[in-house]
Amino acid sequence: MNFDDTPQEAAFRAEVRAWIDANAPKHLEAELSQATFGNSGLSSEDPIAAAKAWQKKKADAGWACLHWPKEYGGRGATPIERVIWGQEEGVYGSLGGLFIIGHGMCGPTVMAWASEEQKRKLLPPLAAGEEVWCQLFSEPAGGSDLAGLRTRAEPANDGTGDWIIRGQKIWTSGAQNSDYGILITRTDPDVPKHKGLTMFWLSMKTPGIEIRPIKQANGQSGFNEVFFTDVRIPDAQRLGAVGQGWAVSLTTLMNERLSIGSGMPTGFPELFDYCLNLQTEDGPAADNPMVRSRLAQYAVRASGLKYTGMRAISALSKGETPGPENSIGKLVAGASMQELAMFALDLQGQAGVINDPAHAEAAQKFQAMLLRSPATRVEGGTDEILRNIIAERVLGLPGDIRVDKDVPFKDIPTSGRG
């Protein structure tokens, strides 16, 4: 049992380290390492331009989307090489936030379902960060119940084979910065809900698309509503067969779980550091047994996630597939962050309410966490959906009873919205 690289891994790491050392945007390092959860990070320059510049530099040297095949803009690297890259990229990796959806979800879906010609056209600019992609899945009437979506795609009546899209998506991360999107639609409301779906890709500049930012509960705007009014797209932009959209969407969602070893933030290092320095009447907060007990509980969760990640990386290193234990990451991290933020504010006493940069303790770090953390427990699969996934796929428990499973979509009762 050890944390050592194999000789091949060590050689690869040395190569990565040397390249990053020579090429990373070092003038941004301090600012990026100060970035905390709930805050975007860069203010000294345009974060989108900085993200695109770093991605392009990586792509030109063959370090973009490492695990993708070379012909699509990747490096054909092994999973463990991808992990090593992530470890070495460090704070600069946070510049890649703009591309997470495109590289992690849209790219793999296009790779699995598009024509060869389309793949060679679409994927290299996506890998190089020249084009940004978003994922148009969730709707006001279909979040956890994604297959309940209502955005319609109907054949145009003019014999072109084109499709006309009408409807609305919501919670689309980065739509306002995106050049392309993958879009799941309903093409047949007369069959049960999972069977009447079809997936497309499209340019976000297509006429009839309107993007409106959502003002979130924490006051920021990272997500959008996207409206489709008679948007026309050619049949060649269909991914998979008509009615096969659910299977195509599963390719996307499965890829969501493949990002291993990246480590969800729990907020523990920040809280620990804060408690060491926060002076109370009885000395540092970390001297108080109650505080220590709570800190210890958060510490073992953060440590448990870290070493669960190490186990997964070890499996990759041996050429094995990591086990299902990785499914716990977001569930544990999301809940930790929220509890821990509440605890940090509690330690500040009545002043914990202050969210004013001029007066707040610890530069509002925990206030921002508190206000952002509810989203972590919802986005990319709610805590409840994640528990269902663990219960069903890991522990082998029965699926939920679904009363709408065999009912034509148009006959499913709705709450009258969307």
Place this chain on the structure above:
Amino acid sequence: MNFDFSDEQKQLREEARKFLAARCSPSAVRAILEGPEPFDRELWKGLGEMGFLGAAIPEAFGGVGLGHLELCVIAEELGRANAPVPMASSIYLAAEALMVAGSDAQKAAWLPKLASGAAIGTLALGEGVGRVTERAIRAPVANGKLTGVKMPVADGDVADLAVVAARGPEGVSLYLVDLSGPGVAREVLETIDPTRSQACLTFDGAPAELLGEAGQGWRIVSDVLDRAAVLMAFEQVGGSDRALEMARDYALERMAFGRQIGSFQAIKHMLADMYVAATLARSNAYYGAWALSTGSAELPVAAATARVSATQAYQHCAKNNIQVHGGMGFTWAFDCHLFYRRANGLALALGSLTTWEDLLIERMRRRNVVAA
């Protein structure tokens, strides 16, 4: 990176599992719970013959000379089987104390017998209610004779050798006391987990032989407790997994409202949370195993991390195993309470959860200072 057990170690785990499935069935555990025997003597003998007791003891002192990683996988299986044997007292504590602080003569006198199971050892620390701290050690040693009361002492009713923390001329030191010698009175205590016995030991001028450097007793105890915490974390992880499996199996089998109860989200989510706790505990236990087996300076932090996480997980899984079983889980006939008893007993065995939480943060803090 290879943060995992080797194929040979995994194979050893399989061997231990098979051995315990044959020799330590739930009915064998129940025989100790309900019968007059303090532990399963046949099983203990078998563990010695298989080389499981002596896995981490050097060959020169009668052991198998494998290592602590091997002992970890064996511990996991003992926890999963809820084995009613004095493994923790004799191997994780007494043998470790001898290996950490014993002279060659002391090692030669005791380790071969502990490795074979011919003798049982234990560690006697506490002297009544409350946290065990250096200051709480009062039992005096004068002119090589120990007096005072130690309670509770795990397996003190059956042990041949006690490593006793007592107050000598230079402060707290460790002493070897032959419990079959003069000046030793034992009283068996009723406890929440009758499958692991506890005793009150009263010493009245019992001959006590210094173990390790005089006045360094508490430092050695801390080190030994860290080592034992990692090993016991594996028992707790094994128990957590077994409690989760029992709950899962029952949720699949039990019908209510015309459905398997495992199809209700209230039950599924409870089981998912048990899986989360058990998984975190396993990963933290691996961290402890790495630190223990490599002699890392991180052992104090890693051991406390493993201990806190494993204690939480086993308590969580054992109590919710009963909850999933509903009323049946509260019957004497079902095995759920055996794991509930063991989980709560182990939670206290090396010091309580809050004691270890405190240690963890103190040690992380010190590490921070050293690193800065």
